[in-house]
Amino acid sequence: MDKFKNHLFLNIRLLKIAWREEKKLVFFYFFTSFLGVVFLFLVYYLYRMMIDQVFLGLTLGQNQIIFLIIISYLFSEYISRFVYYTVNSYYLEYVLRSKFQNILTRQFCQKLADLDFANLENGEVRNLIAKVENTYAWRLHDNLRLINYIIYNISALILSFLIALKFNLFYFLALGLFSIPFYYLRAKYGNAYWSIYSSHAKDTNFLWYLRYIFTHFQTLAEIKIYQLKDYFLQKMKKVQNNLIEEYKQPIKKYTIYSIFSSAIIPIVIYFALSNFVLEIFLKRFSIGDFTFFLNTLFTFSGQISNILLNIGSIYENDLFVDDYFKLIDLNNKINFNSQSISLKKTFLTIEFRNVSFSYPESKKVVLKNINLKINKGENIALVGHNGAGKTTLIKLLLRFYDPTEGEILIDGINLKKINLNDWYQQIGILFQDFAKYYLTLKENVKIGNINKENKDLIIDSLNKSSADDLLKLPKKLDQVLGRWFEEGQEISIGQWQKVAIARALYRNSPILILDEPTSNIDPEAEEKIFENLINVYKNKTLIFISHRFSTVRKADKIFVIDNGEIVESGTHNKLLKNNKLYANFFKIQKKGYE
Numbered sequence: 001m002d003k004f005k006n007h008l009f010l011n012i013r014l015l016k017i018a019w020r021e022e023k024k025l026v027f028f029y030f031f032t033s034f035l036g037v038v039f040l041f042l043v044y045y046l047y048r049m050m051i052d053q054v055f056l057g058l059t060l061g062q063n064q065i066i067f068l069i070i071i072s073y074l075f076s077e078y079i080s081r082f083v084y085y086t087v088n089s090y091y092l093e094y095v096l097r098s099k100f101q102n103i104l105t106r107q108f109c110q111k112l113a114d115l116d117f118a119n120l121e122n123g124e125v126r127n128l129i130a131k132v133e134n135t136y137a138w139r140l141h142d143n144l145r146l147i148n149y150i151i152y153n154i155s156a157l158i159l160s161f162l163i164a165l166k167f168n169l170f171y172f173l174a175l176g177l178f179s180i181p182f183y184y185l186r187a188k189y190g191n192a193y194w195s196i197y198s199s200h201a202k203d204t205n206f207l208w209y210l211r212y213i214f215t216h217f218q219t220l221a222e223i224k225i226y227q228l229k230d231y232f233l234q235k236m237k238k239v240q241n242n243l244i245e246e247y248k249q250p251i252k253k254y255t256i257y258s259i260f261s262s263a264i265i266p267i268v269i270y271f272a273l274s275n276f277v278l279e280i281f282l283k284r285f286s287i288g289d290f291t292f293f294l295n296t297l298f299t300f301s302g303q304i305s306n307i308l309l310n311i312g313s314i315y316e317n318d319l320f321v322d323d324y325f326k327l328i329d330l331n332n333k334i335n336f337n338s339q340s341i342s343l344k345k346t347f348l349t350i351e352f353r354n355v356s357f358s359y360p361e362s363k364k365v366v367l368k369n370i371n372l373k374i375n376k377g378e379n380i381a382l383v384g385h386n387g388a389g390k391t392t393l394i395k396l397l398l399r400f401y402d403p404t405e406g407e408i409l410i411d412g413i414n415l416k417k418i419n420l421n422d423w424y425q426q427i428g429i430l431f432q433d434f435a436k437y438y439l440t441l442k443e444n445v446k447i448g449n450i451n452k453e454n455k456d457l458i459i460d461s462l463n464k465s466s467a468d469d470l471l472k473l474p475k476k477l478d479q480v481l482g483r484w485f486e487e488g489q490e491i492s493i494g495q496w497q498k499v500a501i502a503r504a505l506y507r508n509s510p511i512l513i514l515d516e517p518t519s520n521i522d523p524e525a526e527e528k529i530f531e532n533l534i535n536v537y538k539n540k541t542l543i544f545i546s547h548r549f550s551t552v553r554k555a556d557k558i559f560v561i562d563n564g565e566i567v568e569s570g571t572h573n574k575l576l577k578n579n580k581l582y583a584n585f586f587k588i589q590k591k592g593y594e
Helices: 001-022 024-059 066-114 123-133 136-164 170-178 180-189 191-197 203-212 218-223 230-260 265-279 287-328 390-397 419-426 441-449 455-464 468-471 491-507 523-536 572-580 581-594
Strands: 350-357 367-372 381-386 406-409 427-430 511-515 541-545 555-564 565-568
Touching: 001 024, 001 066, 001 136, 001 287, 024 066, 024 136, 024 287, 066 136, 066 287, 123 287, 136 170, 136 287, 170 287, 203 218, 203 230, 230 350, 350 390, 367 390, 367 565, 381 390, 390 511, 390 541, 427 491, 441 455, 441 491, 455 468, 455 491, 455 523, 468 491, 491 523, 523 581, 555 572, 555 581, 565 572, 565 581, 572 581
Parallel strands: 381 541, 381 555, 427 511, 511 541
Antiparallel strands: 350 367, 350 406, 555 565
């Protein structure tokens, strides 16, 4: 009963989504399904009348209304097919499917955008996202289609049952009884695909990852150069074969069992028809009644089978629907204060006070007792080995995660109490793995502040990031970047990074955070970009992570992080005099240029 309630609840949620967005469309979709059944049985009845009228005409010569009945029969046949097959199963089905898939896609994308990084970087959640991404567009709508079929099935069964009262109800009940094994088998084995899919979520996620690396240039280039095609294809084949082999076993059982259970139905129909023929010979029913009974009996038999199969298919789909709603209902691990505090832009100081951090479900301490203060207008650099904790510190500042211990204060206010959207409005960001938008050059920059469009500022931002050479592209600011679309123009990775810097500059926020901002840019352009950044942010806050000491030395203050701890801090000259880790880094890099 609990399982039934859960399946019912899932499909009610689906119907609510469709009904909320497209009330009229959903109503006519289901109503025309019911009308299709009504017209179908009208066709059966007119066919009965036509047969009886033909026999009556042959015996008594009375054929006055035969042609009227034929015309009515043909018209009803046409209307029945038009309403159900053309209007319902073609037009309304297509329109509703398209709109419903669009609704689900928007809802799916919105959920991903709202999830915090504590969820997005969780392996279990990533598996769930991968499963949903590859099934929601067709599995969820398929349930609406199946519900429509069930409405048709139920309507046909009700009308069949009412007609059966005139003939022999026993055979209809017997057909219903012997059709039950279909439902049992479908319920037992119908979830086979999902079971394999779910129990091997890691395998299926790995399969989708392998497909991903064949469709993205960065990985595909190495596949070609290093001749990895056969290596990855063999991995793909192995996972695919394992999934298929385990999927085949329950399907084989279902096929074997259904052969025996389905053999009972023709036997019941045989006795029903034999008995009815005797009734005709006894003149209790006419030949027309026989056709009416025959059509109704086969319709009843077919709809019993169909409704059970459709219910089984819904049961199977519901396991994917459940995944979708699990994702939609997923709560963020970062708690947001409903009575959060808004920030003032006039003054922004940042302070890490006794901050320690470990990633969820990990015992490793990534940051240990971090204490640092950044005042407005300061130019701060973070340096250290890869994996020292620099990027994690930025993630905490962006509140992708909350500290395990300690607190982060913004103007003396705990970051947890601050309105997160308001906090993000104060920040411009350039990640090490920066985004590349296959949009126009203008849009790529404008995204930094989507509510503002100023052509002169866009061009100025491109100039300051040394990306002004892109203005020479065929369509200038309106040039689509990248090769995703036909009209797109591919640019180098260094140019992409310059565009990302321009985007951060265009935001013109009080705080700018840069993680390896010039890793793909030549030294000459790097020097120019950092001079511009320092000038633009001389009265604002600039925080950057870099391994290039030509840029790090320009910082007002440098924090050296090692094994999650701040081991040194000060200006470039002071740290050189300390002759510790920073000085060692500098000497090694300097030696490389000598």
